[in-house]
Amino acid sequence: MRRTGLATTALLMDRVPAFSQSVPAKALTLDPNTLAKFVDPLPIPPIVRPDRYQPSPADPGVKIPYFRQAMRPFEMKVHRDLKPTRMWGFSSGFPGPTFDVRSGQEIMVEWVNELPDKHFLPVDHNLGGAGAHQPEVRAVVHLHGGKVAPESDGYPEDWIVPGKSALYHYPNKQDAAMLWYHDHAMGINRLNIYAGLMGAYLLRDDVEDSLQLPNGKYEIPLVISDRFFTPEGQLFYPVSGNANAPWVPEVFGDAILVNGKIFPYLDVAARKHRFRVLNASNARFYHLSFANGASFTQIGTDQGLLPAPIPLKALMIAPGERVDLVIDFSSHRGEEMILKNDAFVIMQFRVSGDKVNDTSSLPAALRPVPKISEAQAVKTRLLSLDEYVNRVAEPVLMLLNGTYWHQPITETPVLNTTEIWTLINPTDDSHPIHLHLVRFQILDRRRFETSAYMGRRELKFTGEPVPPDASEAGWKDTARAEPGMVTRIIVHFEGYAGRYVWHCHILEHEDNEMMRPYEVLAKP
Numbered sequence: 308m309r310r311t312g313l314a315t316t317a318l319l320m321d322r323v324p325a326f327s328q329s330v331p332a333k334a335l336t337l338d339p340n341t342l343a344k345f346v347d348p349l350p351i352p353p354i355v356r357p358d359r360y361q362p363s364p365a366d367p368g369v370k371i372p373y374f375r376q377a378m379r380p381f382e383m384k385v386h387r388d389l390k391p392t393r394m395w396g397f398s399s400g401f402p403g404p405t406f407d408v409r410s411g412q413e414i415m416v417e418w419v420n421e422l423p424d425k426h427f428l429p430v431d432h433n434l435g436g437a438g439a440h441q442p443e444v445r446a447v448v449h450l451h452g453g454k455v456a457p458e459s460d461g462y463p464e465d466w467i468v469p470g471k472s473a474l475y476h477y478p479n480k481q482d483a484a485m486l487w488y489h490d491h492a493m494g495i496n497r498l499n500i501y502a503g504l505m506g507a508y509l510l511r512d513d514v515e516d517s518l519q520l521p522n523g524k525y526e527i528p529l530v531i532s533d534r535f536f537t538p539e540g541q542l543f544y545p546v547s548g549n550a551n552a553p554w555v556p557e558v559f560g561d562a563i564l565v566n567g568k569i570f571p572y573l574d575v576a577a578r579k580h581r582f583r584v585l586n587a588s589n590a591r592f593y594h595l596s597f598a599n600g601a602s603f604t605q606i607g608t609d610q611g612l613l614p615a616p617i618p619l620k621a622l623m624i625a626p627g628e629r630v631d632l633v634i635d636f637s638s639h640r641g642e643e644m645i646l647k648n649d650a651f652v653i654m655q656f657r658v659s660g661d662k663v664n665d666t667s668s669l670p671a672a673l674r675p676v677p678k679i680s681e682a683q684a685v686k687t688r689l690l691s692l693d694e695y696v697n698r699v700a701e702p703v704l705m706l707l708n709g710t711y712w713h714q715p716i717t718e719t720p721v722l723n724t725t726e727i728w729t730l731i732n733p734t735d736d737s738h739p740i741h742l743h744l745v746r747f748q749i750l751d752r753r754r755f756e757t758s759a760y761m762g763r764r765e766l767k768f769t770g771e772p773v774p775p776d777a778s779e780a781g782w783k784d785t786a787r788a789e790p791g792m793v794t795r796i797i798v799h800f801e802g803y804a805g806r807y808v809w810h811c812h813i814l815e816h817e818d819n820e821m822m823r824p825y826e827v828l829a830k831p
């Protein structure tokens with residue numbers, strides 16, 4: 308993806324001084340291509356077990372699983388030939404341990420902040436919520452994709468400081484899907500996640516079980532993220548040339564990690580496997596394919612199963628998005644297959660030469676995804692995505708609909724109603740837009756004249772509406788608002804009334820005002 312977006316609505320010169328560079332000097336970082344490839348097996352994060360059972364807040368007569376998850380500093384090896392890397396993670400892991408829970412089984416999680424008082428990555432005190440008077444280390448956990456009451460959703464200002472904890476309730480009343488949990492603290496979210504504060508959350512149900520998809524050791528999470536490392540193997544987070552305003556518009560690390568390892572390999576049997584893929588990167592989009600051109604099958608999106616499997620040769624995944632894949636290695640016995648991001652190697656699959664009996668299936672029909680009718684929408688909102696640059700055309704600020712985080716709430720959908728959100732993107736960047744609480748469908752994307760829009764806020768279409776890609780035509784919670792296009796999503800607001808957020812999932816954008824509160828109203 309592009310490093311910067313120049314398309315803007317305004318020049319903004321006062322707020323943040325110009326910086327001279329936002330990419331790390333080469334000497335400061337390790338060149339990952341100097342590392343040996345495929346020397347580390349792919350780690351599989353452990354499954355979390357409940358610590359105990361305790362009364363449900365919804366019904367004290369019922370005892371539900373309680374988990375305690377502490378955020379701690381720790382060290383881990385990201386590659387055989389690197390020294391251990393200092394990180395922050397849940398239960399001392401990166402990714403943190405995987406939740407594996409069933410739809411309908413509510414749980415409690417006590418998120419505990421056992422981090423130190425000082426951050427080890429460059430905090431920018433100019434950013435909203437990260438002022439010098441605030442505690443430097445703050446954390447709050449959001450379950451991305453979870454239908455959760457507002458008090459357990461991890462509102463960015465609900466952060467806790469080291470020594471404190473927050474008890475969250477997850478009802479899990481939603482379809483099987485791969486969710487993920489991660490930090491969401493105001494103004495330092497990009498740093499906390501870069502430090503390692505994230506993990507996978509698999510939600511299962513009877514519909515999924517009935518399909519006989521590959522499971523057990525044949526179902527594997529692939530959590531993909533990118534980082535820079537110093538030659539000593541420590542995390543390097545790039546800074547601007549201005550020590551008082553270190554924020555950079557995007558971070559695209561040159562080392563790509565899967566489940567916390569650089570260039571891992573995975574031994575696989577010559578049969579079908581299911582891979583739960585999550586892009587947990589700060590800003591990088593991946594265009595995934597196999598070097599040998601092998602095809603694979605997508606069976607699900609962010610919020611669960613697609614109506615039918617989709618055969619693919621390549622796949623785009625933006626930050627925050629998940630894809631559910633089935634890969635059949637049976638015709639690749641004895642081969643070594645490389646998964647890549649365009650030209651860049653990510654990992655290797657070593658297919659066993661042995662013939663195996665595969666009892667799993669890949670049904671032609673998975674789960675119906677009824678289309679939400681546009682006629683159902685009671686409101687259409689026009690929402691612009693804007694980037695602002697300084698006099699040397701460097702982005703210094705991103706806003707949703709021209710409004711800052713702290714301005715009054717403008718998006719107030721009514722509970723149990725449907726709305727169309729029209730995301731107008733005149734910038735040069737693709738922004739993956741995520742709404743908390745809800746799942747939605749992408750209606751279409753349509754090219755428009757960005758100059759007319761930026762000058763006069765006049766929306767002139769220059770193309771016909773394009774339906775979403777087949778691989779996006781299911782339930783979503785994060786959607787790419789493509790540059791120069793209007794992306795329309797249709798959302799049924801259900802579950803809870805209260806205050807949530809919507810934001811760009813490029814974490815550097817999110818931390819610099821590309822996030823807004825919204826409120827679901829109980830009544831009109």
Ligand SMILES: [Cu+2]
Binds near residue numbers: 736812
């Ligand atoms: Cu963005």
